Amino acid sequence: MDESRNPRRRPGGRSARVQDAVAQAALAQLLDVGYQGLTIRGVAQAAGVAETTVYRRWPTTNHLTAAALLKLTETDNPLPDTGTLDGDLRALLTQIVALLKRPEVLRVVRSAAAIDHDEDGSVRAGKSAFFDARFADAKLIVERAIDRGEIASNTDAHLLIEALVAPSYMRALLENHPLDEELVDSSVRIVLGALQSVGIPKRADSS
Amino acid sequence: MDESRNPRRRPGGRSARVQDAVAQAALAQLLDVGYQGLTIRGVAQAAGVAETTVYRRWPTTNHLTAAALLKLTETDNPLPDTGTLDGDLRALLTQIVALLKRPEVLRVVRSAAAIDHDEDGSVRAGKSAFFDARFADAKLIVERAIDRGEIASNTDAHLLIEALVAPSYMRALLENHPLDEELVDSSVRIVLGALQSVGIPKRADSS
Numbered sequence: 001m002d003e004s005r006n007p008r009r010r011p012g013g014r015s016a017r018v019q020d021a022v023a024q025a026a027l028a029q030l031l032d033v034g035y036q037g038l039t040i041r042g043v044a045q046a047a048g049v050a051e052t053t054v055y056r057r058w059p060t061t062n063h064l065t066a067a068a069l070l071k072l073t074e075t076d077n078p079l080p081d082t083g084t085l086d087g088d089l090r091a092l093l094t095q096i097v098a099l100l101k102r103p104e105v106l107r108v109v110r111s112a113a114a115i116d117h118d119e120d121g122s123v124r125a126g127k128s129a130f131f132d133a134r135f136a137d138a139k140l141i142v143e144r145a146i147d148r149g150e151i152a153s154n155t156d157a158h159l160l161i162e163a164l165v166a167p168s169y170m171r172a173l174l175e176n177h178p179l180d181e182e183l184v185d186s187s188v189r190i191v192l193g194a195l196q197s198v199g200i201p202k203r204a205d206s207s
Numbered sequence: 208m209d210e211s212r213n214p215r216r217r218p219g220g221r222s223a224r225v226q227d228a229v230a231q232a233a234l235a236q237l238l239d240v241g242y243q244g245l246t247i248r249g250v251a252q253a254a255g256v257a258e259t260t261v262y263r264r265w266p267t268t269n270h271l272t273a274a275a276l277l278k279l280t281e282t283d284n285p286l287p288d289t290g291t292l293d294g295d296l297r298a299l300l301t302q303i304v305a306l307l308k309r310p311e312v313l314r315v316v317r318s319a320a321a322i323d324h325d326e327d328g329s330v331r332a333g334k335s336a337f338f339d340a341r342f343a344d345a346k347l348i349v350e351r352a353i354d355r356g357e358i359a360s361n362t363d364a365h366l367l368i369e370a371l372v373a374p375s376y377m378r379a380l381l382e383n384h385p386l387d388e389e390l391v392d393s394s395v396r397i398v399l400g401a402l403q404s405v406g407i408p409k410r411a412d413s414s
Contacts (some may be wrong), residue, residue, distance in 0.1 A: 113380040114321035128383040156393075158384070159374075163397050166373035167366075173320040173380065176335040177365070182410060186363075190370050193401035200397060203389060 001082070018033050019067075021047040022054055027068035035111030039063060066129035069108060073099065079137050085145035086192060089164055092138060093184045096165055100172040101179055113173055135161055156202040160171040163200070164191050226274075228254040229261055234275035236313040242272060244317030255355045269322070273336035276315060280306065286344050290354035291400060296371055299345060303372055307379040308386055320380055333351050342368055358402050363409040370407070 011053030025046035029038050038061045044051040058064045078097070099105045112130075135158055142157035167187050171177050194200055232253035233301035236245050245268045251258040264273045284306070287298030306312045319337075342365055374394050378384050401407055
């Protein structure tokens with residue numbers, strides 16, 4: 001790699017620009033034609049890159065879907081940093097509820113839910129890529145709260161964020177109950193209430 | 208209807224037997240061919256009743272799916288009554304996790320999640336029929352805990368049960384994290400912890 005020919009205007013240079021263009025193109029296709037209509041060829045053409053370039057990094061449409069979802073969430077939804085755990089959790093869940101209320105986003109989440117991730121390694125990888133990245137982001141909220149001394153240092157960030165967001169996903173996907181400000185409020189209260197009393201500790205055997 | 212020819216061996220007589228046969232047939236078909244393969248004609252034939260009889264009570268395959276899911280959950284999973292809220296919540300969630308780990312059950316739940324329930328009134332009715340009935344059952348657990356004086360009388364049973372089960376549904380449908388005993392344990396602890404500290408109260412404006 002000859003870095004001198006690619007001065008780093010942004011982290012990663014050309015590679016990052018390709019990733020960005022592909023994720024943008026995948027997102028545009030996904031919101032337009034849905035998961036069933038997404039193709040690697042179509043995304044490559046829209047992104048202006050070779051199909052082989054897409055295949056190398058995103059071997060399946062599931063990987064493209066994950067990249068597109070990440071693009072969507074990262075673009076519109078910077079990780080909240082309000083100064084308190086209460087504020088951060090409320091802001092994060094408000095973002096997620098707003099996303100889940102967008103029909104084109106919900107269509108993609110429904111597609112993801114419909115796929116059996118035990119059946120196909122690439123699906124598992126694609127779905128994981130999205131949720132792992134989102135949870136990794138959200139863990140920063142928990143780490144900052146630990147640093148501020150708001151919650152115990154052994155708090156399990158994954159369990160905490162999962163408890164916060166799961167009722168909203170369940171309402172979006174399965175229930176006929178409103179995704180509203182009351183749900184945001186009660187979800188935040190339940191998680192903070194658990195943290196206040198018994199805590200949400202990591203298991204002894206998990207790192 | 209000549210009730211004298213059909214002594215009530217079980218509540219509801221012939222009507223209840225028809226409902227039972229249809230739900231059984233729908234469940235068998237659903238587990239066998241999946242949601243996409245479910246037809247009213249097929250269910251009517253398997254149940255030994257006229258198609259019009261099925262249409263009258265279950266106008267769409269979504270209604271049949273709801274009936275089948277209820278049959279499945281009711282048959283294998285009597286509502287726990289262990290004498291404590293902790294025991295009941297743990298038993299209920301253990302049942303649900305066991306169901307979600309059965310591939311044929313998960314396939315049906317995935318199908319339900321995939322369908323846009325805002326788009327089609329019959330889908331909404333079908334999905335609601337299932338979740339409303341399940342939540343109505345689960346509320347008995349909460350009511351008994353209130354009667355025993357374990358929790359506040361204004362506890363919101365729906366929010367409580369939703370907080371308990373939602374992380375398991377989320378793992379089953381979207382995440383690549385294990386549906387295991389640890390998740391059951393942490394979900395129960397979070398809900399009980401919230402009840403201990405801030406409670407999970409009904410909104411002032413909800414009945």
